[in-house]
Amino acid sequence: MPYKRITLTHFLLQEQRRLGGSGSFTALMTDIIFACKMISHEVNRGALAGNLGVAGSENVQGEEQKKLDVLANDIFLHMNALGGSYAGMASEELEDVHAVKGAADGKYLLLFDPLDGSSNIDVNISVGSIFSILKLPEGASTIEEAAFLQKGVTQVAAGYALYGSSTMLVLTTGNGVNGFTLDQNVGMFLLTHPDMTIPADTKEFAINASRERFWEPPVKRYVDECRQGKEGPRGKDFNMRWVASMVAEVHRILCRGGVFLYPADSENIKKGGKLRLMYEANPMAFIIEQAGGAATTGRGRMMEVEPTALHQRVPVILGSKNEVERIGAYHAEYDAKA
């Protein structure tokens, strides 16, 4: 019975009482919740609202922006400035950090990818928003890039909204992972996936196989062994998935296990990899670890990477713990022989 479920707002209030919080954390999330609801509405209207297609501009990554990329970014910036919790924000869509005017008591920083996977929008495949919350460093008087360059282990909270067959918001505050589904009729996120946990083993891997010619040998070894199935060294058959929307891949892994790889390769290594550390890899790593999985660069824990630039890219390997550790071992064996 839907009215028997707990709302995200009540869940946050319970968390706040449990943690003895002052209430600022619930306020932090309130703005994000509003932003995700508004983006969900715009994504769901799609062509009817003239929201499909390109915006005719490029972002800081040199990627062509979709209309919904720009709209989602504007929604995140506007809604999350209203509550006064955030002293500053950083977005995949903005070159520089964004100081929030008038946020005198803003103690937090918000980093986000407002619409991840936007190449899927025009073909009606799931997209999502990813967010990460950091504390404003003590004594930071102005909002500069340096204030945002904190390791993933310092995150206060992280989450994503998935605009799929249903709209879901998945969140961790460092005490496990919980999933909430948006009831469009009453406009509330309701707890539907409490204490999400990733199985340590899996038979499903996700990688963009069109890049095989660029892969490093340890990645090629791992994927080849999976493809050999039960006749091969793994002794079991594997399935492959690739949605080209990280939020959708991570959600699938949270729901049924799996491993996601976007490794550094001979073509993207010049840029450090494909995915961005601060607002894609780190928030997803926090969520994955809190659900009992693992998240690495292939050569070290993701959340221990020392950031050097706001938009820096990293190799990403995350998901079922035993698979991620196996891939790490293959990298270590390879490096030892190099």
Ligand code: P6P
């Ligand atoms: P490719 C989307 O652009 C994204 O940042 C991730 O969401 C996704 O996993 C990846 O890039 C897809 O990359 O090379 O398959 O287009």
